[in-house]
Amino acid sequence: MMNDLPNGFTGFAGVNREEFESAADASRRQRGEDPAAEPAARGSFQYARDLDSGRRVETELPFAKQDIDEINPLDLRWAWVEVDLSAIRHNVAETRKFLQSRSRLLAVVKADAYGHGSVQVAKAALGAGADRLAVATVPEGIKLRKAGITAPIMLLAQPPATSIPALLGYNIVPTVYEPDFAVAYGEAADLRGMKAPYHLAVNTGMNRIGVRFDEAVEFLHQVSFHRALELDGVFTHYATADCPETLDFSIQSNRFADAIESIRAAGFDPGVVHSANSASIYRYPNVHYDMVRLGVSLYGLHPCPETRDLVDLRPAMSVHARITDTRFVPMSEGVSYGLHYRSPGSVKICTVPIGYADGLRRGLSGNTDFILGGRYYRQVGNICMDQCMFEVDMRSYGTRERIDPQVGDEVIIVGTQGIAEVTLDEMAEKLGTIHYELACGFGQRMDRIYV
Numbered sequence: 001m002m003n004d005l006p007n008g009f010t011g012f013a014g015v016n017r018e019e020f021e022s023a024a025d026a027s028r029r030q031r032g033e034d035p036a037a038e039p040a041a042r043g044s045f046q047y048a049r050d051l052d053s054g055r056r057v058e059t060e061l062p063f064a065k066q067d068i069d070e071i072n073p074l075d076l077r078w079a080w081v082e083v084d085l086s087a088i089r090h091n092v093a094e095t096r097k098f099l100q101s102r103s104r105l106l107a108v109v110k111a112d113a114y115g116h117g118s119v120q121v122a123k124a125a126l127g128a129g130a131d132r133l134a135v136a137t138v139p140e141g142i143k144l145r146k147a148g149i150t151a152p153i154m155l156l157a158q159p160p161a162t163s164i165p166a167l168l169g170y171n172i173v174p175t176v177y178e179p180d181f182a183v184a185y186g187e188a189a190d191l192r193g194m195k196a197p198y199h200l201a202v203n204t205g206m207n208r209i210g211v212r213f214d215e216a217v218e219f220l221h222q223v224s225f226h227r228a229l230e231l232d233g234v235f236t237h238y239a240t241a242d243c244p245e246t247l248d249f250s251i252q253s254n255r256f257a258d259a260i261e262s263i264r265a266a267g268f269d270p271g272v273v274h275s276a277n278s279a280s281i282y283r284y285p286n287v288h289y290d291m292v293r294l295g296v297s298l299y300g301l302h303p304c305p306e307t308r309d310l311v312d313l314r315p316a317m318s319v320h321a322r323i324t325d326t327r328f329v330p331m332s333e334g335v336s337y338g339l340h341y342r343s344p345g346s347v348k349i350c351t352v353p354i355g356y357a358d359g360l361r362r363g364l365s366g367n368t369d370f371i372l373g374g375r376y377y378r379q380v381g382n383i384c385m386d387q388c389m390f391e392v393d394m395r396s397y398g399t400r401e402r403i404d405p406q407v408g409d410e411v412i413i414v415g416t417q418g419i420a421e422v423t424l425d426e427m428a429e430k431l432g433t434i435h436y437e438l439a440c441g442f443g444q445r446m447d448r449i450y451v
């Protein structure tokens with residue numbers, strides 16, 4: 001073992017590597033061995049790295065690869081996200097009730113379905129009656145195609161022109177607003193005898209992307225000479241659909257209505273006209289047009305308080321972990337980086353293997369509750385990258401049953417158990433952000449389990 005010390009090893013406190021090795025040699029000499037000879041045991045420790053050459057040493061796995069690959073992800077790591085696909089289906093069905101029969105439903109599954117897993121969510125949404133899918137990037141679209149999804153996929157942005165072969169090859173319909181992109185796209189399609197369908201983005205006031213509402217007709221005149229280009233749809237996006245005031249919204253929706261009217265008046269067929277995101281689907285039925293774009297509410301999240309009374313949504317995501325360590329911390333000793341939290345002495349401090357690299361934002365340190373056995377417990381100390389702690393008061397109060405947490409016990413970080421509930425909404429409120437961002441964050445590293 002002694003010769004297997006890492007190369008950078010500098011010795012235990014006060015003992016440098018040389019002294020340490022000569023101590024080992026001395027003990028060999030005592031046993032009558034030659035300290036210069038290769039130690040007999042050495043060969044069995046070459047699994048990681050040959051110390052002299054620094055090369056990796058190939059050996060067989062000690063278990064069958066299949067047995068390792070088949071270990072349940074929950075047995076590899078005690079922190080995970082659960083996604084309830086029946087909630088996704090429920091939210092599609094509830095949203096459908098708001099739509100006229102001519103309105104199609106496009107499920108927005110960008111950003112890995114807001115952290116819920118795009119392939120599984122796309123399949124569930126399509127199965128529940130969604131007509132189309134939308135993503136934000138070309139790789140997101142390719143991922144869905146490679147998973148065998150054949151439904152129409154639109155891109156909510158205009159990608160780099162260099163991605164055009166991928167758009168045509170994978171049948172991903174882009175958003176377009178630049179004539180140069182339109183022509184390059186049309187030409188690439190024409191060369192292969194294909195059509196180049198696209199959605200025209202109209203900027204009605206959000207000022208993010210698109211052709212300005214009063215320049216849409218001009219754009220169409222500019223590109224319409226191209227025979228392969230096909231206007232599949234025209235859309236806009238609202239900046240304030242989720243805001244209490246409605247004036248800015250109506251300015252945008254009026255501009256969009258005008259743009260569509262002038263497109264038709266100029267003799268162009270706008271194709272599928274769409275403008276509504278989640279908030280406007282429930283709040284403004286007059287802007288549904290031919291299709292609505294269901295994003296955050298597909299996942300059961302309310303875009304704003306105003307929609308709470310309008311539609312019954314079910315959150316699909318919950319976040320879980322198991323306790324990996326428990327300890328009594330003496331009174332006034334600190335916990336976690338900075339030791340900002342101090343033990344009151346009567347608490348058991350429990351550790352769970354989830355941290356800010358999993359989306360549990362560090363800004364929530366000391367300011368969120370975990371659920372264990374249907375009760376709330378306060379998260380304490382700074383949230384670390386991969387772990388964090390919570391406290392369980394071990395005194396019993398009145399009729400309240402004492403709970404003694406153990407390693408392996410399940411904790412809910414986001415979700416419901418009994419009457420206890422922690423929502424992404426309240427976490428977002430505490431952080432001064434929106435639940436969209438938190439859902440995406442929880443999708444980063446943890447395995448997802450579909451129930």
Ligand SMILES: *Cc1c(COP(=O)(O)O)cnc(C)c1O
Binds near residue numbers: 108296297303
């Ligand atoms: C993300 C996005 C949506 C979905 O918005 P939600 O508020 O999540 O419903 C719709 N349209 C566009 C253009 C988007 O970028």
